[in-house]
Amino acid sequence: MKIAILGTGMVGHALATKLVQRGHHILMGSRTANSEPAQTWLQSVGGKAAIGTFADAATFGEIILDCTSGANSLTALRQAGAANLRGKILIQVGNPLDFSQGVPPTLTLCNTDSQGEQTQREFPGARVVKALNTVNCEIMIAPERVPGDHHLFLCGNDPAAKTDVTRYLSEWFGWKPANIIDLGDITNSRGTEMFLALWIRLYGKLGSPHFNISVVRGK
Amino acid sequence: MKIAILGTGMVGHALATKLVQRGHHILMGSRTANSEPAQTWLQSVGGKAAIGTFADAATFGEIILDCTSGANSLTALRQAGAANLRGKILIQVGNPLDFSQGVPPTLTLCNTDSQGEQTQREFPGARVVKALNTVNCEIMIAPERVPGDHHLFLCGNDPAAKTDVTRYLSEWFGWKPANIIDLGDITNSRGTEMFLALWIRLYGKLGSPHFNISVVRGK
Numbered sequence: 001m002k003i004a005i006l007g008t009g010m011v012g013h014a015l016a017t018k019l020v021q022r023g024h025h026i027l028m029g030s031r032t033a034n035s036e037p038a039q040t041w042l043q044s045v046g047g048k049a050a051i052g053t054f055a056d057a058a059t060f061g062e063i064i065l066d067c068t069s070g071a072n073s074l075t076a077l078r079q080a081g082a083a084n085l086r087g088k089i090l091i092q093v094g095n096p097l098d099f100s101q102g103v104p105p106t107l108t109l110c111n112t113d114s115q116g117e118q119t120q121r122e123f124p125g126a127r128v129v130k131a132l133n134t135v136n137c138e139i140m141i142a143p144e145r146v147p148g149d150h151h152l153f154l155c156g157n158d159p160a161a162k163t164d165v166t167r168y169l170s171e172w173f174g175w176k177p178a179n180i181i182d183l184g185d186i187t188n189s190r191g192t193e194m195f196l197a198l199w200i201r202l203y204g205k206l207g208s209p210h211f212n213i214s215v216v217r218g219k
Numbered sequence: 220m221k222i223a224i225l226g227t228g229m230v231g232h233a234l235a236t237k238l239v240q241r242g243h244h245i246l247m248g249s250r251t252a253n254s255e256p257a258q259t260w261l262q263s264v265g266g267k268a269a270i271g272t273f274a275d276a277a278t279f280g281e282i283i284l285d286c287t288s289g290a291n292s293l294t295a296l297r298q299a300g301a302a303n304l305r306g307k308i309l310i311q312v313g314n315p316l317d318f319s320q321g322v323p324p325t326l327t328l329c330n331t332d333s334q335g336e337q338t339q340r341e342f343p344g345a346r347v348v349k350a351l352n353t354v355n356c357e358i359m360i361a362p363e364r365v366p367g368d369h370h371l372f373l374c375g376n377d378p379a380a381k382t383d384v385t386r387y388l389s390e391w392f393g394w395k396p397a398n399i400i401d402l403g404d405i406t407n408s409r410g411t412e413m414f415l416a417l418w419i420r421l422y423g424k425l426g427s428p429h430f431n432i433s434v435v436r437g438k
Contacts, residue, residue: 106330111416139437146437153417183420194329194416198372201402201410202434210437215421218358218365218429 004029004061006054006076008037011093012067013044014137020045022172029057031079058084063091063168064126070096070108070115077123086125089161091168092116093132093140095196104200107193116189120157129156129165130189131180134199136209141173143212150212152180155188181215223248223280225273225295227256230312231286232263233356239264241391248276250298277303282310282387283345289315289327289334296342305344308380310387311335312351312359314415323419326412335408339376348375348384349408350399353418355428360392362431369431371399374407400434 005016005028016026026049028038038051050060058064058080068076073094077085096115097105109115116130131154132140139145143152152175156162162182169175183191203209224235224247235245245268247257257270269279277283277299287295292313296304315327315334328334335349350373351359358364362371371394375381381401388394402410422428 110330110413111325146435148435150433150435181421181424183424188420191417191420194413197330197413198410201407202400205400205402206434206436208436212435212437214369214433214435215425216365216367216369216431216433217425217427218431 001025002027002060002062004057004064004080005067006057006064006080007067007069007072007094008035008041009067009069011137011140012065013037013041014141015065015067015093016041016049017045018141019172020049024172026050027052027057027060029054029076029080031076054080055084058088061088063089066090066092066094066119068094070094071098073115073119074122077119082123082125085123088126089158089164090119090123090126090128091132091165092119092128092130095133095193097196104197104204107196110190110194114187114189114193116155116186116193120186127156127158127161128186129154129158129161130186130192131165131169134192134195135212138210139212143173143175143179145210146212148214149176149179150214153183153188153192154180155183155186155192157185220244221246221279221281223276223283223299224286225276225283225299226286226288226291226313227254227260228286228288230356230359231284232256232260233360234284234286234312235260235268236264237360238391239268243391245269246271246276246279248273248295248299250295273299274303277307280307282308285309285311285313285338287313289313290317292334292338293341296338301342301344304342307345308383309338309342309345309347310351310384311338311347311349314352314412316415323416323423326415329409329413333406333408333412335374335405335412339405346375346377346380347405348373348377348380349405349411350384350388353411353414354431357429358431362392362394362398364429365431367433368395368398369433372402372407372411373399374402374405374411376404
C-alpha cells in the first residue's frame with residue numbers, strides 16, 4: 001500500500017519504519033524535499049522508501065498518516081494541499097500539545113474544540129480519523145509491549161474510514177480489533193486529546209512512556 | 220470517625236451510606252438545615268446520622284468530603300466556612316462539569332487551571348486532596364465491582380493528608396493502596412479532571428458508568 005507519513009519526528013520514524021518492514025511503500029514528507037531527519041530515516045531503512053515535501057507525500061499516499069506535532073499540523077496539512085487529501089483517509093496521530101510554558105504541557109485547544117475537529121473543518125474532503133494519539137509511538141507499533149488487553153480509541157465522521165483504520169491498525173501494528181474503541185464522530189477527539197493531561201502526568205509518575213490504559217467493565 | 224459529607228446528590232448519598240455502614244458518624248450538609256434530599260437519605264439509613272447546613276457539617280467533621288457538583292462546590296465551601304475547614308483534610312470528589320450546553324458536558328475550567336487548584340487557592344488552610352473523581356460513585360464505594368486491578372488517582376499539596384486519604388479509601392471502601400496513584404501536587408487535578416472528557420464518552424459508548432481504567436505498564 002502507498003502510505004504518506006507527514007512529519008519526521010520520533011512518531012513519524014517509528015510508524016514509517018514499521019510500515020516499511022511490513023512491505024508498504026512509504027513517502028515521508030516534511031517542509032523541505034530533502035530534510036535531514038528524513039534523509040537520516042531513509043538511510044536507517046536502507047533506502048527502501050522515499051522522501052519529499054508534504055505535498056509530495058500527500059500526492060503519493062493512498063492513505064495519509066499525520067505524524068506532525070500538534071503545533072505544526074495545520075501548516076503541514078496546508079502544505080500537503082487540500083486537493084491531495086481529498087477522499088483519502090487521514091489518520092491524525094498527534095496531539096495539540098503546547099510546551100511553550102514548560103512541562104507539563106497544556107493543550108492549544110480543548111474542551112469546546114479539538115485538533116481532530118479543527119482538521120476535519122479545515123479539510124472537509126479528507127476522511128479524518130483521530131487514532132493512536134493516546135499511546136507512545138513505541139506502543140503504537142508494538143501493542144504487545146503492554147501485557148494483556150489494553151485499549152486504543154478512535155473517532156471520526158466516516159464510518160467506512162474507521163472500519164478501514166481498525167483493520168489497518170490490526171494488520172500493520174498488531175492491535176486487536178476488539179481492543180480498538182470507536183468513540184463516535186470527530187468531536188470525540190476532545191476526549192482522547194484531553195486524556196493527554198492525565199497521560200503526561202502518568203508518564204512523569206511511572207518514569208516511562210511505555211504504558212497504556214485498559215478500560216475494565218464492572219457490574 | 221466524624222465525617223462531613225457536603226452535598227445531597229447521588230455521590231453524597233452513596234458515600235455517606237457506606238460510611239454509616241462502616242460505623243462512622245456522618246453529618247450530611249446542604250444549603251438549608253433540613254433539605255428534602257438530606258431527610259430522605261437520613262431515613263434511608265434509619266436515622267443513624269445527622270443532617271444540617273454546610274457549616275454544621277464542616278464544624279462537625281474531622282474530615283470533609285466535598286460531594287457537591289462542580290458548579291456548586293465553591294459556593295458550598297464558602298457556606299461551610301474557611302474557619303471550619305482550616306487544618307482539615309478536604310477530599311474533593313466532584314468535577315467542574317458544565318451541562319449548560321447539553322451532553323456531553325464541557326468543563327468550567329481546565330487546561331491551565333482546575334477545580335482542585337481553585338479550591339486550594341480559595342481555602343489555603345484546608346488540606347485539599349482531589350480523589351475519587353475519575354469513577355462513578357458506585358465504583359468509589361465498591362471497587363470490587365470492577366474485576367482485577369484498576370486504578371484511582373489522587374493529588375494534593377500535603378503529603379501527610381494524601382497518606383491518610385489513601386488509608387481511608389482502603390479502610391472505608393476497599394481500595395487497595397497499591398492501586399491508588401499519587402500524581403503529586405494539586406496542579407495534577409488538571410489531569411484527573413480533564414480525564415472526564417474521555418470518561419463521559421466511554422460512559423456513553425459502554426452504556427454504563429460501572430467501569431474503570433487500569434494503568435498497565437509495558438516494556
